[in-house]
Amino acid sequence: MSSRFERYALLLTLPAGIMVLALYALPILQVLSLSLTEGKGAWANYSQLFTSRAVAKVVGTTLNVSLLTTAITLVVAYVIAFGMIHMTARSRRIALLMVSIPFWISVLVRAFAWITILRSQGVLNGALMGLGVISQPLELVYNRLGVTIGMVHYMVPFAVLLLYANLTDIDRRIVQAARSLGARPLTVFLKVWLPLSAPGLGVAALFVLVFSLGFLVTPALLGGGKTLMIAEYISVQISTTRRWDLATALSTALLIVVGLLIALALRSPTMRAAFGGGRR
């Protein structure tokens, strides 16, 4: 059972707890209560989520872009993290630094940077046309492609760090054992690395997906108003069309979906292991 110190140690988290309660839980509760009382009442507010074609389109786009972002991010991040754990200590330090550089740059700046690169008179199209590879500029931005590029770019460093931590934890002697038993590189990867990093991949996937579902700035700028995702749609409902009923109901629904996702994921034993507790 918990010792005296452990009981009092809980007090150390009190300030943070109060902050979370005041700045996070209360506003959320307010959103929840608004979603039940605004407009024509709870039933009308929530049922319109299922009847409105606009909402259906936005949810579809959001799911589509988020899942794509998650898939691409995981592949890219896994390759980088896998490379990093095989580097010499020196190169690894440099690589870690490079991975964390994006954290210092505002998401706004990064979105604008992508616009300058991807737009039709942008750096990339200019270079490709200059080289004669294409004659017409490619449509790289103000669509799903642009949004996905921007979101993947935002999410990759997080995923790299999560996967890197997980891969470093894997006992390298297990890998050596596999090789000594005659397994060639591809088999070692598929039968050892991949299963042993499943918990890390699960956590990273959940993290990226949850993050992506609520993305605001990147889709708003790189989507150019044409690729509308949930967060931007909610923000438009609140600040432009003043549809508080729809905005709060949609917000609450998103929150519930994300909560369910996490709860569902935590049911899997590998995920529980990754979130602490049952270490092998």
Place this chain on the structure above:
Amino acid sequence: MGFLVIDQLTMTYGQVTALDDVSLTVKEGEFITLLGPSGSGKTTLLMSIAGFNRPTAGEIVFDGRQITGLEPEDRDFGLVFQGYALFPHLSVADNVAFPLRVRKWDKARIRARVAEMLDLVGLAHLAGRKPRQLSGGQQQRVALARALAFGPRVLLLDEPLSALDRMLRETMQQELRRLHRETGVTFLYVTHDQQEALTLSDRIAVFNKGRIVECDTAQRLFRAPKTRFVAEFLGENNFVTGTRQGGRWTGLGTGFVLPPDRDLPEDRSAATLWLRPGDIALGPAGAGEIGFQAVVEDVIFAGTSSGLHLRLPTGEPLVASVAAEISAAEITGKTLAFHARPGAVGVIPEGA
């Protein structure tokens, strides 16, 4: 031509020389132990044989074939680690089946072989468990079964028992001897536990600072070490300086004669003499024995025996191991007579 020949192997990590011109010839079916203090290069040699280390210089020849540059997966040696390194996501049976699946054996043959291997290590009833549901000793047995499953001709073991408690370690030692006997596989065994090495091995290669100091049977290393390092490292030992004049030695008492096969070449006159604590007895010397006087400074009870901490008239310390019935209070501080057989005294020429 030896079965497994390590020829002038050198391996450096930056400034550190982990292996320094190591040569060793292993016979087929032998149980050979690499014994030495921490950091002496045992693991480095084992992992070079396994293929995970690239030696800086030298060669490894197996069964007449150069394998120095071969990848680990192409060597077909079994490997057992200190931490077992089982696949945590696979059941016991799947762990053992791993090397067989990799080799694309057919299903029926794999099933039969896994059953046979689990029988061999006495774990048939735990085939479906995951490694984390096993005790340390059971995990080690799975690791052994897995490493032997594909029929390697050499099994490399790096301190496989060091994570186990003493009782279990002794049981596993018997188990290893039995596995070695029953499979006929050549065992290369790393340990820094000298008792383990003495118990298990046909031959022991004693390591120090990246070199093999001596390599011989346990008995010969214990009874007739050629170097001070081995005399000191294997078992307890006492060292005193000895001088010879006219064929007679001075050091432990005076004027004693050593057996000719022990003695120094004619032209030398000084050496380090060694004498194991258990070979020193209390009481005056009989005919042909070596007698000497020493002060008893301390008596340390150690169960079946007591250690007497002695000091010779020359000022050199000495430990004698005698029956525990002796009364500490009666002899502490006294000068007493001790004796030893000349055959128990060893001679190490200066500089060895």
